[in-house]
Amino acid sequence: MALRVEQDIFLIRQRGREVAAAVGLEHQDQVRIATALSEVARDLLHAVGGADVTFRTELDTTDGRFVLWVDLTPVRPLPDGRYAPASGAVARLVDTLSAVWTRGDTVVRMSRRVPASAQALTSDRLAELRAELGRSAPGSALDELAEQNGQLIAALDEVRSQRDELAVLNAELEETNRGVMALYGQLSEELEETNRGVVALYAELDEKSAQLRAASESKSRFLANVSHELRAPVTAIIGLGRLLTDSASDPLTPEQSEQVELIRAAAADLLTLVNDLLDLAKAESGRIEPDWTDVDLRVVFGQLRGTLRALSARPEVALVVEEPPAPAIIRSDEVLLAQVLRNLLHNGLKFTERGEVRMHARRVGDRWRLAVSDTGAGIPPELQERIFEEFYQVPGSSRVGGTGLGLPYARRLVTLLGGSLELASEPGRGSTFTVDLPVDRA
Numbered sequence: 001m002a003l004r005v006e007q008d009i010f011l012i013r014q015r016g017r018e019v020a021a022a023v024g025l026e027h028q029d030q031v032r033i034a035t036a037l038s039e040v041a042r043d044l045l046h047a048v049g050g051a052d053v054t055f056r057t058e059l060d061t062t063d064g065r066f067v068l069w070v071d072l073t074p075v076r077p078l079p080d081g082r083y084a085p086a087s088g089a090v091a092r093l094v095d096t097l098s099a100v101w102t103r104g105d106t107v108v109r110m111s112r113r114v115p116a117s118a119q120a121l122t123s124d125r126l127a128e129l130r131a132e133l134g135r136s137a138p139g140s141a142l143d144e145l146a147e148q149n150g151q152l153i154a155a156l157d158e159v160r161s162q163r164d165e166l167a168v169l170n171a172e173l174e175e176t177n178r179g180v181m182a183l184y185g186q187l188s189e190e191l192e193e194t195n196r197g198v199v200a201l202y203a204e205l206d207e208k209s210a211q212l213r214a215a216s217e218s219k220s221r222f223l224a225n226v227s228h229e230l231r232a233p234v235t236a237i238i239g240l241g242r243l244l245t246d247s248a249s250d251p252l253t254p255e256q257s258e259q260v261e262l263i264r265a266a267a268a269d270l271l272t273l274v275n276d277l278l279d280l281a282k283a284e285s286g287r288i289e290p291d292w293t294d295v296d297l298r299v300v301f302g303q304l305r306g307t308l309r310a311l312s313a314r315p316e317v318a319l320v321v322e323e324p325p326a327p328a329i330i331r332s333d334e335v336l337l338a339q340v341l342r343n344l345l346h347n348g349l350k351f352t353e354r355g356e357v358r359m360h361a362r363r364v365g366d367r368w369r370l371a372v373s374d375t376g377a378g379i380p381p382e383l384q385e386r387i388f389e390e391f392y393q394v395p396g397s398s399r400v401g402g403t404g405l406g407l408p409y410a411r412r413l414v415t416l417l418g419g420s421l422e423l424a425s426e427p428g429r430g431s432t433f434t435v436d437l438p439v440d441r442a
């Protein structure tokens with residue numbers, strides 16, 4: 001098409017839209033390319049007095065889509081061979097818009113891609129389109145103006161409907177926001193409520209543990225007082241019993257001396273219990289202060305070996321106290337440590353019918369592990385923690401004597417010495433009590 005006079009701009013615009021429609025561009029794109037074309041045509045008419053317009057299609061082999069190309073070849077060279085549209089918005093209406101140098105001319109070239117859904121532009125189809133366009137007589141400038149008005153109204157309508165849509169969307173968004181805010185409010189209220197509950201719970205817990213502490217303290221005080229008060233009369237009973245059976249006293253009948261012996265034995269048991277209670281109460285109330293010195297485990301083990309050998313009455317049970325590996329020095333309280341180990345050995349001998357009771361010491365890093373193991377009855381798993389409770393004795397074991405206070409006391413002492421006392425036992429095979437202590441208090 002030739003662009004020579006003002007009126008041609010309308011015709012070119014109209015043709016541009018028709019070609020765009022013919023190759024399958026969507027309605028909006030038809031208007032876009034027609035508008036861009038008329039703007040560039042106006043620019044070129046004013047700048048160089050006209051141009052020749054060519055429409056062309058080409059297949060983009062990378063994605064199989066067609067591209068509509070429009071070339072506007074100016075009738076005279078453009079100043080400096082350059083072109084820039086008067087309105088910057090024009091370039092945005094098409095995919096590409098630029099001045100290209102081709103066959104000795106500067107050509108203004110624009111393009112727009114045809115959607116993949118459009119009918120394929122075979123050579124037959126193109127011939128058909130060309131014939132169709134040839135038949136349609138170009139309308140007048142007024143026709144094109146009317147057409148343009150129609151398009152403008154449609155565009156305005158579209159803008160309005162988009163604005164309405166936007167308003168609806170905004171309203172929905174506001175509604176959602178209100179919902180989210182309400183939910184948020186509800187959640188923070190719930191959170192506050194929960195927090196208040198937790199705070200109250202903690203206060204109650206604090207109160208309960210203070211009550212527990214007070215109860216435990218008064219129990220220890222009670223035990224200490226009672227056992228202290230009991231010790232004097234029980235000691236008196238034992239002494240008086242001894243006096244009665246003394247050879248210097250008046251002779252007793254055999255029955256009487258047997259009864260006095262029973263009284264003495266019962267009083268001796270009572271004294272043991274009272275002493276144990278007093279020890280435990282002292283340990284619990286924190287009134288035992290360890291006397292920290294460098295203790296030689298070999299010495300402690302040697303003394304225990306000597307004193308306990310006398311205790312192991314059964315020939316079927318061997319008492320083995322292994323020599324600790326040198327140097328066997330530990331920072332501890334010798335009396336308390338010996339008390340703990342004696343207690344464990346004593347228990348081992350008490351609850352073992354045959355086999356052995358063995359004590360050994362192992363150095364593991366910066367700790368000493370002192371273990372007392374036996375081949376006795378063992379302790380069922382569910383009772384292994386209970387035997388560390390005051391007065392607890394495994395059912396049936398009270399017949400061999402005892403108070404059920406030895407282990408809780410031993411554990412208190414070991415804790416006081418900075419270590420732990422643990423038990424591993426298998427019923428029927430035996431038990432191992434392990435005292436784990438730091439080599440140095442620090």
Ligand code: ADP
Pocket residue numbers: 347348351374376377378379387392393394395397398401402403404405406407408431
């Ligand atoms: P006591 O020995 O005076 O009864 P303890 O506190 O020393 O009190 O021990 C509590 C209980 O643990 C014992 O009565 C016994 O049932 C059990 N027990 C302790 N040591 C052993 C052991 N070496 N083998 C089997 N049972 C044991």
